[in-house]
Amino acid sequence: MNDLLQSVLDSLDDxxxxxxxxxxxxxxxxxxxxxxxSIYSVMEFLKPTFDFLIDITAIDTSELKLSGKSEGFDIVxxxxxxxxxxxxRIKSYINKDQKVRSVSGLWKSAxxxxxxxxxxxxxxxxxxxxxxxxxxxxxxxSHPLRKGYPLKxxxxxxxxxxxxxxx
Amino acid sequence: xxxxxxFFVITRIDEIIKWAERNSMWPMPFGxxxxxxxxxxxAASRYDLGRFGSEFLRFSPRQADLMIVxxxxxxxxxxxxxRIWSQIPEPKWCISMGACASSGGLxxxxxxxxxxxxxxxxxxxxxxxxxxxxxxLEGIFRIQDLIRTGKKERDERPxxxxxxxxxx
Numbered sequence: 001m002n003d004l005l006q007s008v009l010d011s012l013d014d015x016x017x018x019x020x021x022x023x024x025x026x027x028x029x030x031x032x033x034x035x036x037x038s039i040y041s042v043m044e045f046l047k048p049t050f051d052f053l054i055d056i057t058a059i060d061t062s063e064l065k066l067s068g069k070s071e072g073f074d075i076v077x078x079x080x081x082x083x084x085x086x087x088x089r090i091k092s093y094i095n096k097d098q099k100v101r102s103v104s105g106l107w108k109s110a111x112x113x114x115x116x117x118x119x120x121x122x123x124x125x126x127x128x129x130x131x132x133x134x135x136x137x138x139x140x141x142s143h144p145l146r147k148g149y150p151l152k153x154x155x156x157x158x159x160x161x162x163x164x165x166x167x
Numbered sequence: 168x169x170x171x172x173x174f175f176v177i178t179r180i181d182e183i184i185k186w187a188e189r190n191s192m193w194p195m196p197f198g199x200x201x202x203x204x205x206x207x208x209x210a211a212s213r214y215d216l217g218r219f220g221s222e223f224l225r226f227s228p229r230q231a232d233l234m235i236v237x238x239x240x241x242x243x244x245x246x247x248x249x250r251i252w253s254q255i256p257e258p259k260w261c262i263s264m265g266a267c268a269s270s271g272g273l274x275x276x277x278x279x280x281x282x283x284x285x286x287x288x289x290x291x292x293x294x295x296x297x298x299x300x301x302x303x304l305e306g307i308f309r310i311q312d313l314i315r316t317g318k319k320e321r322d323e324r325p326x327x328x329x330x331x332x333x334x335x
Contacts (some may be wrong), residue, residue, distance in 0.1 A: 011241050112179060136242075136243065136244045136278075137242060140242075144277055144278075147188070149277070150277070151275075151276055151277065152275060152276060152277055153276070153277025154277075155277075156280075157242050157277060157279065157280050157281060158241055158280075158285070160245050160246065160249060160280070160285075160286045161249065161286070162285070162287075163249050163252055163253055163286060163287050163288075164288060165257065165259070165288055166257050
């Protein structure tokens, strides 16, 4: 592992020892799994090092059949430091109806990334300036990347008026 | 009398209107995907739509009379498509170009409309994924045939015209 990344992980350990559930390296990527209540404080701590929030996404774990997990989501933050060239992935398991504190106050890019997560998974973020749909139409009612949503939709693609010719 | 025949053509007024219509089709390009690239190729120098009177790709629907829907149409774009189609003045024709516009293609999911002919009338389906530029030219010829033979026949034809062939 990169020395720079190791030092960041050590400082993270010192500060958030009891919130860190798991640390692993998967295919060269460092992944830290943290407790759901400490997401914002960990991100706030990492912000000075990692100046670039690459992506926020989520995984619907309701069909993963993991032990000890009820319906919920894994929320994933992908961080990058443009100065040190190190990457870190933060994962956290959240309950189905849990609201997550927005990190848009730390990284501006989180505004649109969190809107996308809200659009696709229905995870709500508080302290967000405008939590609205971003990709899907405004009148769309479901959250299509949830496992309970059928691939072919529930008729959204068929509900348009038919236009005929005048003659 | 011979001099008159040399300089005058006697015809009916609707025939001459049809002649004018079919030789200056002004297409409204609705290119949303890779079919749009083939449509641009058909308009460019190698295939040159201008040879058949369609060189003006009108980006204003109010100046067009042929809409070429080239590419997939998602649910967010379908209201736009319907609106643009409504803005084209009559008489108007529509080409559904490629698999996605005609049937949704391989995008059989919640976000993509499964064929624009569910919502707007389509005259000619050009098949392919994407169709070649020659196929699109052939589609425009078929539209010209429809104009030549008259609107009524177009409305009464039992099945839509499909052109091109698979595995080209």
